[in-house]
Amino acid sequence: MLRLDDVSKTYHVGSFGRGRLAAVREVSFELKAGEVLSLIGESGSGKSTIGRMVLRLLQPTGGSITYDDADIGKLRGGALKEYYRHVQGVFQDPFSSYNPIFKADRIFGLVHAGFFPGISRKEWDQRVRASLESVALNPDDVLHKYPHQLSGGQLQRLLVARALLLDIRYLVADEIISMLDASTRIDVLNLLADLKARGLGILFVTHDLSLGNYISDRTIILRHGCIVEMGATEKVFGDPRHPYTQDLLASVPLLHTRWEQDGSRRVAEPRPDPRLEAPRLVPVEDDHFVATG
Amino acid sequence: MALRVEHLRVYYRTLAGDVKALDDVSFDVADGEIMGLAGESGCGKSTLGKSLIRLDGRMRYVGGHVLLDGEELPVWDDEAMDRFRFREVSIVPQYAMSALNPIRKVGPMIRDLLRARGVHPNGIQRELERRLELVGLQPDVLGLYPIELSGGMKQRVVLVLSTLLDPSLLIADEITSALDVSTQKAVAQTLVEFRDRGFVKSLIVVTHDLAVLAQIADTILVMYAGKLAEKATAEEIISTPRHPYTRMLISSLPEVGVRYEEKELRGIPGRPPSLLEPPGGCRFRDRCPLATARCAQEPPWVEQDGRGVACWEAETTTTQAALLAETR
Amino acid sequence: MSSVPTAPLASPSDPTQVEAVPVAQPMSGFQETLHFALRNKKLVFGLSMTTALLLFALFGPLFARHGPLVYGGDLGLAPTRAGGYWFGTTLQGQDVYAQFVTGLRLAFIVGALGGGIAAIIGMVIGFTAGYRAGWVDECLNMLTNVVLVIPTFALLLVIAAYLQVRGIVTEAVFIGITSWPWAARALRAQTFSLVSRDFVDMARLSGRSSRHIIFKEIAPNMSSYLFMMFILLFGGAILIAATLDFIGLGPSNTISLGQMMQLSVQNAALQLHLWWWFLPPGLGIMAIVGSLYVMNVGLDEVFNPKLREM
Numbered sequence: 017m018l019r020l021d022d023v024s025k026t027y028h029v030g031s032f033g034r035g036r037l038a039a040v041r042e043v044s045f046e047l048k049a050g051e052v053l054s055l056i057g058e059s060g061s062g063k064s065t066i067g068r069m070v071l072r073l074l075q076p077t078g079g080s081i082t083y084d085d086a087d088i089g090k091l092r093g094g095a096l097k098e099y100y101r102h103v104q105g106v107f108q109d110p111f112s113s114y115n116p117i118f119k120a121d122r123i124f125g126l127v128h129a130g131f132f133p134g135i136s137r138k139e140w141d142q143r144v145r146a147s148l149e150s151v152a153l154n155p156d157d158v159l160h161k162y163p164h165q166l167s168g169g170q171l172q173r174l175l176v177a178r179a180l181l182l183d184i185r186y187l188v189a190d191e192i193i194s195m196l197d198a199s200t201r202i203d204v205l206n207l208l209a210d211l212k213a214r215g216l217g218i219l220f221v222t223h224d225l226s227l228g229n230y231i232s233d234r235t236i237i238l239r240h241g242c243i244v245e246m247g248a249t250e251k252v253f254g255d256p257r258h259p260y261t262q263d264l265l266a267s268v269p270l271l272h273t274r275w276e277q278d279g280s281r282r283v284a285e286p287r288p289d290p291r292l293e294a295p296r297l298v299p300v301e302d303d304h305f306v307a308t309g
Numbered sequence: 310m311a312l313r314v315e316h317l318r319v320y321y322r323t324l325a326g327d328v329k330a331l332d333d334v335s336f337d338v339a340d341g342e343i344m345g346l347a348g349e350s351g352c353g354k355s356t357l358g359k360s361l362i363r364l365d366g367r368m369r370y371v372g373g374h375v376l377l378d379g380e381e382l383p384v385w386d387d388e389a390m391d392r393f394r395f396r397e398v399s400i401v402p403q404y405a406m407s408a409l410n411p412i413r414k415v416g417p418m419i420r421d422l423l424r425a426r427g428v429h430p431n432g433i434q435r436e437l438e439r440r441l442e443l444v445g446l447q448p449d450v451l452g453l454y455p456i457e458l459s460g461g462m463k464q465r466v467v468l469v470l471s472t473l474l475d476p477s478l479l480i481a482d483e484i485t486s487a488l489d490v491s492t493q494k495a496v497a498q499t500l501v502e503f504r505d506r507g508f509v510k511s512l513i514v515v516t517h518d519l520a521v522l523a524q525i526a527d528t529i530l531v532m533y534a535g536k537l538a539e540k541a542t543a544e545e546i547i548s549t550p551r552h553p554y555t556r557m558l559i560s561s562l563p564e565v566g567v568r569y570e571e572k573e574l575r576g577i578p579g580r581p582p583s584l585l586e587p588p589g590g591c592r593f594r595d596r597c598p599l600a601t602a603r604c605a606q607e608p609p610w611v612e613q614d615g616r617g618v619a620c621w622e623a624e625t626t627t628t629q630a631a632l633l634a635e636t637r
Numbered sequence: 638m639s640s641v642p643t644a645p646l647a648s649p650s651d652p653t654q655v656e657a658v659p660v661a662q663p664m665s666g667f668q669e670t671l672h673f674a675l676r677n678k679k680l681v682f683g684l685s686m687t688t689a690l691l692l693f694a695l696f697g698p699l700f701a702r703h704g705p706l707v708y709g710g711d712l713g714l715a716p717t718r719a720g721g722y723w724f725g726t727t728l729q730g731q732d733v734y735a736q737f738v739t740g741l742r743l744a745f746i747v748g749a750l751g752g753g754i755a756a757i758i759g760m761v762i763g764f765t766a767g768y769r770a771g772w773v774d775e776c777l778n779m780l781t782n783v784v785l786v787i788p789t790f791a792l793l794l795v796i797a798a799y800l801q802v803r804g805i806v807t808e809a810v811f812i813g814i815t816s817w818p819w820a821a822r823a824l825r826a827q828t829f830s831l832v833s834r835d836f837v838d839m840a841r842l843s844g845r846s847s848r849h850i851i852f853k854e855i856a857p858n859m860s861s862y863l864f865m866m867f868i869l870l871f872g873g874a875i876l877i878a879a880t881l882d883f884i885g886l887g888p889s890n891t892i893s894l895g896q897m898m899q900l901s902v903q904n905a906a907l908q909l910h911l912w913w914w915f916l917p918p919g920l921g922i923m924a925i926v927g928s929l930y931v932m933n934v935g936l937d938e939v940f941n942p943k944l945r946e947m
Contacts, residue, residue, distance in 0.1 A: 058489035059460070073838055097844040104842055113835040115854055123839065130844040167580055175839075197349040198517060199577035202561045206576075209569045223489065230563035230574070253565060267494040268565055269520035271547050275494060324669070 017084065018047040018070065018103070018186055018217065024078030025065050025241075039065045041242040042079065042294035049185055049217045052208065054228035054249070057238030058264075066238075067190045067221045071105045072096065101131060104179035108191035110171035114163040120171065121159050123178050131182060147177040151207055169200035176207065186217045194224065205231055225268050229253050234303075237261050242294035247304035257306045311511040312338040312361075312478055317373035317384075319360040327369070328584045330356040332535040334373075335610070336617075338478070338528075343504055343512040345526030345543070347519050349558075351581050352532040355403065358480040358515045362400045363390045378477055395426050399476040399509075403483045406463035409455040416451030419470055426474075433473060440469045440508070444499050461492030468499060472508045479509040483516055497525050519562060523547050528615075531555050534581045534592040537610060540617040551616075551623045553597050591620070674939045683932025690925055694745050697738030705735040705892050716913050725913035728904045733897075737917045740894035744875050744925055747809045747893075751874030754813025756867045759820030764851045766821070767828025774825075785818040793886050805888045808881065812874045820866055827862060831855050861940040865933050872929040879922050894918040 025040040040062040047053050057063040068074045070081060072088055080087050083099060091099055107113050114120055124144050132140065148155045151173045158170055166174075172192055179187055189208060193201040209231055212218055222228055228235055228249070235252045237245040237260065245258045256262045266276065297305040317334045320327040331353045338344050346354040359365045361375060363384050370385040377397060383389035402408070410418050419437065420430040438448040444465045455463060464484060472479055481500060485493040503509050514526060522529050522543060529546040531538045531554065539552040550556045557577045567574070579596040582588050590605040591597070597604070599622040610619045674680055702721030703709050714726040716733075724733035766777040793811060797803065831837065832855070840850050856863065881887055882895025883902075901907075901915035 058491070068838075071838075071842065073841060100842055100844050105838075107835045107838065109835055113839050115836045115858065117857055117860075123843075126840060126843040126845060198519075199349060199558060199561050201576065202563065202574045203576035203578075205563070206569070206573060209573075225490065226563045226565050226567075229565045230567060231569050249568070264490060265565065267491040269494070269497070269518070269524045270564055271520050271523045271559070271562065272564075275498070275524055 017049075018219075019082050020044055020046075020066070020070070020079065021082070022079035023066070023069060023076045023081060025062070025069065025074065026077045038241050040069070040076070041240075043238075043241075043243055044079075045236060045243070045246065047186060047217050047219055050212060050215045051234065052212050052218045052220055052232040054232035054235045055219065055221045055238060056223065056225060056228045056235060056264075058223055060240065061238040062241040063221045063223075063238050064190055065241075067105065067188045067219060070186075070188055070219060071103065072099065097130070101182050102184055103186045103188070104182060104184045105188040105190060106172065106175045106179065106192045109195055110168045110175070111163060113175060114171065116163055118162075120161055120163045120166060120174060123174070124181065127178060127181050143181060144177075147180050148174075150180060151177045152203070153177065167200070168196045169204060172196065172204055173207065176204075176211075180211075184216065186219065187211070188219045188221070190221045191223070193227070194222070201227075225253075225264060237264070242307065243297060243305075244295075244307045245305065246297065251301065251304040255304070257300055257304075311340045311342070311378060312513075313374075313376040314361075315374040315376075317357070317360065317375065318371040319356055320369050320371050321356075321367050322369050323585075326585055329535055329587055330368075330584055331360060332587070334532075334537055336530060336537065336540060338511045338513065340510050341504065343501065343514060343525060343527050345522035345529040346513055346515040346532065347517065347522055347529055348532035348538075349517055349581070351534070351584065353535040354515045354532050355482055356535075357532070358400065358482050358513060359402075360384060361478070361480060361513075362394055362398045363387055364394075364400060364402070395471070395476070396474050397476055398478045398480070399471045399474075400480040401467055401471050401482060401484050404487070405467045405484070406460060406487070409463060409467070411455055414452055414454055415458075415466060419451070422470065423473075428474065437469070437473060440473070441466075443502070443506075444469060445495070459492075460488050461495060464488060464492070464496050465499060468496070468503070472503055475508055477510045478513065479503075479511075480513045481515065484514075485516065485518065485521055493521065497521055501525050519547070519559065520564075531558070534587065535584055536592060537617070537619055538593070539619070540612070540615075542615070545616060551618045552593075552620050553599050553622065554593050557598075670939060674936075677935045677939050679931050680935030680939060683928045683930075683935055686924065686928030687932060690741065690921075690928065691745060694738065694741035697741065698735070701732065701735035701738060703732040703735050705739045706731060707735075713909070713911055724917055725911075727900065727914055728906070728909075728911065733913055733917065736892050736897055737894070737921065739892055740897055740918060741921055741925075743805050743888075743891065743893045744878070744922070746805055747812065747878045748871040748875045748925075750806065750809035751812035751816070751878065752867060752871035754810060755817040755820060755870045755874065756863075758814065759817040759824060759866070759870075760856075760863070762817070763821040763824025764828055764855070767825040768832055768847065768851050768855070770829075770832075777821075777825075781818045781821050784815065787815065789815045790884075793881065797886055803887075803889050805891065805893070808878055808888055809874070812877050812881075816870065816873060816877060820870060823866065824859075824863075827859055828855060831858055861936070865936050865940075868929055868933045868936075872926045872933075875922065875926055894922050 021044050022042045023040060023044070024038065024042055027037045027039060029035040029037045043062075043066060045053070055063040055066060065074065069076050072091070075089055080089060082088065083103065088099055114123065121144070124140075128135065128140050135143075145155045148158065153170060153173050158166060158174060163171060176187075193204050196204065205227065208218055208220070220228065220232055232249050234247065235249045236243055237252065237258070239260050245252055245256065245261045252261065253265070256265055269275070295307040297307050299305050314337075315335050317331060318329075319331040320329050334353075334357060346357060348354045356368070360368060360370070361382070361384065363370075363386075366387075375382045375384050377393070382393060382398070409415070413421075423430045423433065441448055441450060446462060446465055450458065450462065450466065458466065468484070484500075485496055488496060500512060500514065504512055514522065516522060519529075526543045528540065529543050530540045531546065531552065533554050539546065539550065539555050541551075546555060547559065550559055554577070557575070561574050561576045563574060577596055582592055582595070588594070590607050591600070594600045594604045601621070603621045608619045608621045610617055611623070708730045710720060710722055710726040710730045710732060712726065712730045713728050714722055716723055716725040722732055722734065724737055727733060727736070762777050762781065766774045792815070796811065800807065837850060837854060840854050878887070878893065879895035879898075882893050883899045885899060887893055887896045887899075895918070897918040898915055901911065901918075906912075906914045
């Protein structure tokens with residue numbers, strides 16, 4: 017099980033680094049296998065930072081992230097590699113995730129060299145083909161091509177196929193479909209739902225509420241680095257208690273309903289909260305927590 | 310009739326040949342109308358928007374006419390269009406808010422722009438401040454650097470700037486894409502307000518986000534692979550789309566309230582055709598579930614009562630929908 | 638020397654941007670580069686000049702009839718075909734042609750060696766500082782700044798006082814270890830921008846070591862930039878060597894182009910109208926460095942798609 021306990025990330029800003037910017041404040045949650053947990057927030061909410069900390073690309077400045085009760089912050093070398101066998105990530109920009117001067121299938125070669133050096137070339141190729149087919153890609157369409165010859169959707173699926181070659185238990189999907197076209201988005205999203213059904217735990221980071229609602233079992237709403245509402249998706253979306261959540265839901269453009277014509281217009285984006293602590297979360301019903309203050 | 314586009318063709322020159330980004334497009338935009346231009350990447354919507362003001366040096370005008378308020382726009386001539394830019398036709402290009410000069414304050418930058426356009430800044434200062442207040446910005450935003458403004462504020466500054474001279478036509482290219490959902494709503498509503506107050510006569514909103522268009526657009530034009538697929542009022546496009554592409558596109562959009570377990574949405578398999586050597590016949594043929602042998606011949610654009618569609622099978626689906634409506 | 642080239646980093650193509658110029662590329666990246674390379678006048682001109690000079694430096698000494706330091710001929714002889722003194726003689730009766738081709742060879746050697754050493758040091762420091770950031774970056778920055786402000790002239794005088802004989806290798810090494818700071822700075826900046834790209838994170842998630850990431854992921858992306866940087870260091874090393882030689886701090890056991898100029902000035906060649914003594918070395922230095930820089934400008938246009946005219 018992947019657990020975050022009071023995780024914080026504070027940066028030094030300003031002249032001579034005297035100021036403090038809290039990107040993430042005392043965030044705690046659990047990610048279980050076979051479950052999709054959405055981290056929903058606008059820009060500056062800290063959702064991507066949390067994703068990167070779970071992937072050990074950043075170190076938290078407070079609190080701890082534990083995987084099966086081992087603090088991942090203390091992993092080094094071989095132990096870190098073991099962690100990456102179980103936890104992998106896919107990022108937002110499919111074209112930036114590939115080294116543009118090499119062919120796209122080089123990413124499989126990297127995994128082969130890094131994690132399965134003992135396996136023969138032939139056996140590895142078979143595994144790669146099987147993995148590609150499991151993400152609904154035709155191997156002959158995508159192998160031996162450069163990234164710019166493939167579409168965004170294909171590239172994202174290749175990244176998922178790469179992650180599946182390892183025996184992963186958790187996947188961090190950081191805005192993975194925001195740069196895809198609407199018609200391909202839903203296919204990648206369905207793929208994630210499929211993987212969840214097979215037992216994978218997915219941390220789905222997004223700013224798009226409709227996507228979060230479509231696919232996740234549990235939802236966390238983030239604002240300025242701390243959790244404002246958390247719980248089962250139907251409860252958070254169906255009965256939002258925090259004013260920020262209500263505000264967000266009211267602003268989402270829907271296809272069949274018009275925005276309410278409210279005379280007020282939120283014109284000045286509220287200033288980030290300068291406090292470094294997070295407001296407390298209180299339960300309002302079973303599996304539904306709301307921040308106070 | 311504010312804008313009339315007839316058989317416009319615009320290609321891009323590349324080493325490998327001409328990319329037929331915009332291939333024979335015709336439509337009208339009435340005074341006071343907000344028209345949404347929807348489609349996915351590579352469909353030509355951004356090209357169409359930019360070709361109306363001719364702002365991209367790689368474009369090659371091939372044919373067609375553009376008439377604004379009865380006068381023909383010289384969209385083939387970069388220099389001749391200069392007279393119309395900013396005054397009659399204005400554009401908010403994609404990524405505009407990231408293109409503000411980072412080392413100049415907003416106020417001096419606007420003054421420079423106005424002077425470059427032959428407008429005396431002092432005469433328009435009052436109006437500028439009034440409009441800034443209208444969109445919810447304090448006039449002292451003119452004394453700030455772009456980096457001190459948030460994304461939503463920058464986008465609104467750009468909107469005010471591009472409509473300062475009350476153009477007849479404003480082209481807004483993906484102005485809500487990079488914004489958070491709450492600022493998106495504010496900016497989209499600002500667009501409508503500009504139209505309501507008469508700052509612009511007609512608006513073309515280019516975006517891939519159909520949901521935003523459903524909120525603010527009067528009509529929606531759906532494009533695919535450089536050609537028009539369908540045109541209708543916003544309600545009609547959303548509730549009774551006729552072109553198979555539009556139908557599949559709408560049914561692939563997740564909405565708040567729809568979950569995977571309840572209703573699994575489907576995408577559109579395949580990819581749009583390469584526009585270097587586009588296939589003959591209907592360009593959506595390879596991905597269309599209703600494709601027949603007739604689709605090897607390009608379907609004509611049939612327009613009736615303000616609704617237009619380019620599909621051989623549109624009649625059958627319309628008749629089916631009509632039958633269904635009757636039997637209810 | 639600070640004509641830092643604009644790096645043609647392959648930028649991630651944003652799908653909403655692809656809309657603007659739809660992708661259509663039948664030619665491979667290499668073929669396309671070659672296509673533009675052969676059409677670029679500056680590159681072709683610079684490359685041919687440099688190659689011509691290189692050939693001259695390689696094979697010229699084979700034609701010299703006399704050794705460069707041999708006092709054989711008439712004093713101050715104008716260029717003549719008699720005796721093979723095609724470039725005439727110096728005031729001490731040495732063959733100017735022999736000196737010239739020797740000097741040309743030395744110029745290439747000092748360029749390659751000095752530029753090469755500076756490139757290697759610059760790469761090591763630049764990559765490490767850019768990749769690691771944090772306090773490692775701070776320390777290396779401090780080191781770079783210190784080396785940057787060391788007065789190389791004074792340092793060389795001190796070294797010269799201690800060494801009995803200074804060869805071309807010593808001079809090249811000295812130039813190499815004092816001219817790398819700007820290269821390190823430039824590479825550090827480029828590395829910073831590449832490190833933030835997602836494919837570096839992907840390599841980390843694949844368990845690759847930092848060394849692999851720097852040399853196998855980041856450096857190949859900058860290959861064109863590194864190539865052009867080396868050319869600049871090469872040319873720069875030749876210029877520095879010529880300056881040092883001119884003020885008398887050159888190699889003590891041979892003759893270089895800069896030293897030829899120094900000797901000609903010392904012996905009042907200008908006043909005595911012995912133009913064949915100082916004109917060839919001056920033009921030679923100008924030709925090598927100039928053609929290298931022109932080649933570099935051409936390469937910049939070839940590698941950077943944005944600078945090409947369509």
